[in-house]
Amino acid sequence: MNAPSFRIALYFVAGIAAFAQPPYDLLLKGGHLIDPKNRVYAIRDVAISSGKIAAVAEKIEPAKARRVVDVSGLYVTPGLVDIHVHAFAGTMAPEYTGALGVRPDGFTFRNGVATVVDAGSSGWRNFAEFKQQIIDNSRTRVLAMLNIVGRGMAGRTTVEQDTTDMDPERTASEAARYPGLVVGIKIAHYAGPEWTAVERAVEAGRRADLPVMVDFAEFRPERPFQDLVLRKLRPGDIYTHLYLGAVPMLDPQGRVLSYLLEARKRGVIFDVGHGAGSFLFRQAVPAVRQGFVPDSISTDLHVSSMNAGMKGMLNVMSKFLNMGMSLEDVILRSTWNPAREIRHPELGHVSVGSSADIAVLRIVDGNFGFVDSSRRRLQGTKRLVAELTLRDGRVVWDLNGLASDDWAK
Numbered sequence: 585m586n587a588p589s590f591r592i593a594l595y596f597v598a599g600i601a602a603f604a605q606p607p608y609d610l611l612l613k614g615g616h617l618i619d620p621k622n623r624v625y626a627i628r629d630v631a632i633s634s635g636k637i638a639a640v641a642e643k644i645e646p647a648k649a650r651r652v653v654d655v656s657g658l659y660v661t662p663g664l665v666d667i668h669v670h671a672f673a674g675t676m677a678p679e680y681t682g683a684l685g686v687r688p689d690g691f692t693f694r695n696g697v698a699t700v701v702d703a704g705s706s707g708w709r710n711f712a713e714f715k716q717q718i719i720d721n722s723r724t725r726v727l728a729m730l731n732i733v734g735r736g737m738a739g740r741t742t743v744e745q746d747t748t749d750m751d752p753e754r755t756a757s758e759a760a761r762y763p764g765l766v767v768g769i770k771i772a773h774y775a776g777p778e779w780t781a782v783e784r785a786v787e788a789g790r791r792a793d794l795p796v797m798v799d800f801a802e803f804r805p806e807r808p809f810q811d812l813v814l815r816k817l818r819p820g821d822i823y824t825h826l827y828l829g830a831v832p833m834l835d836p837q838g839r840v841l842s843y844l845l846e847a848r849k850r851g852v853i854f855d856v857g858h859g860a861g862s863f864l865f866r867q868a869v870p871a872v873r874q875g876f877v878p879d880s881i882s883t884d885l886h887v888s889s890m891n892a893g894m895k896g897m898l899n900v901m902s903k904f905l906n907m908g909m910s911l912e913d914v915i916l917r918s919t920w921n922p923a924r925e926i927r928h929p930e931l932g933h934v935s936v937g938s939s940a941d942i943a944v945l946r947i948v949d950g951n952f953g954f955v956d957s958s959r960r961r962l963q964g965t966k967r968l969v970a971e972l973t974l975r976d977g978r979v980v981w982d983l984n985g986l987a988s989d990d991w992a993k
């Protein structure tokens with residue numbers, strides 16, 4: 585064969601190969617899709633191409649995908665969004681600026697989580713370090729809230745009490761340097777009797793046009809919690825640690841206090857922020873039974889919480905499932921709701937064109953115990969397990985090798 589005809593033959597072969605190439609990289613076949621944003625709760629096939637959701641339909645031809653994963657009997661949900669974690673683990677600086685943080689990839693994907701928000705571990709002085717060490721080096725999508733304290737969470741009884749390092753202007757201008765990456769302002773652990781810390785955080789939030797997340801720490805009569813949620817916080821601001829023992833939750837007859845409903849009506853967001861010490865069944869069970877459920881479910885993941893009753897995102901979600909919340913509702917509050925709270929409406933749903941962040945979950949039936957912050961147990965019959973997690977269409981967790989070939993074939 586002479587050179588030109590060889591070249592033509594090569595083009596011909598390449599042309600056939602291109603023609604034969606299936607349009608989808610991956611097809612999740614036969615799963616029960618739970619996509620609260622799009623109100624889809626049904627058996628659907630989901631096809632992925634170039635990291636995006638390419639098609640969602642009742643039936644998609646297997647021949648159209650390079651790999652087909654049978655997910656029948658499983659739940660397909662948007663990749664989970666956990667808006668309260670501590671992931672500043674790149675240094676061995678004190679407390680949440682290092683020693684208590686965890687690297688996100690070790691804990692997220694195995695829990696179906698694709699996106700986390702670091703809740704104020706760093707402030708304007710050390711956010712760049714956090715970004716360089718963790719955000720830029722994680723496969724998990726890591727977003728952040730800046731602590732109103734410039735040095736972040738580098739000491740609960742020292743650094744975090746220093747009101748002279750709570751600078752709304754510098755905090756807001758650091759946030760403005762990273763639009764979309766910095767998604768809020770955090771205030772935590774402040775023990776003083778006045779409102780200074782909360783007010784500075786809200787001022788930074790106003791300047792940066794971002795929501796504020798509050799960990800109210802010590803509840804003091806000089807600054808009642810009721811005033812925080814009824815007056816100080818703006819609509820869209822987030823109170824985390826909803827089922828903390830100190831939150832006034834129930835009247836003597838066990839009914840949810842009306843100020844909480846009023847605060848919710850004002851637009852204040854209530855987030856779980858389970859943590860090591862911030863979740864009691866004696867608060868959560870009666871509240872959930874009466875319909876006072878969290879807007880978003882989050883973990884407050886860190887070294888202490890992950891080894892106590894919190895454990896991981898799916899364990900926290902399983903608690904709500906076993907308290908009687910429907911699976912659809914649990915997923916809504918772990919995907920689309922938190923995505924909106926942090927103003928990332930492109931996340932938390934399975935829409936054609938959106939990033940293919942997906943969790944494939946199994947509900948295991950059995951006899952399970954769930955532990956709260958006072959080491960009280962809730963007995964349950966269901967536990968959520970992550971079979972498969974995709975981030976931007978890539979398989980980043982595959983518990984039982986669903987997306988792998990049998991070794992003998």
Ligand SMILES: [Zn+2]
Pocket residue numbers: 668669670703799859884
């Ligand atoms: Zn926290």
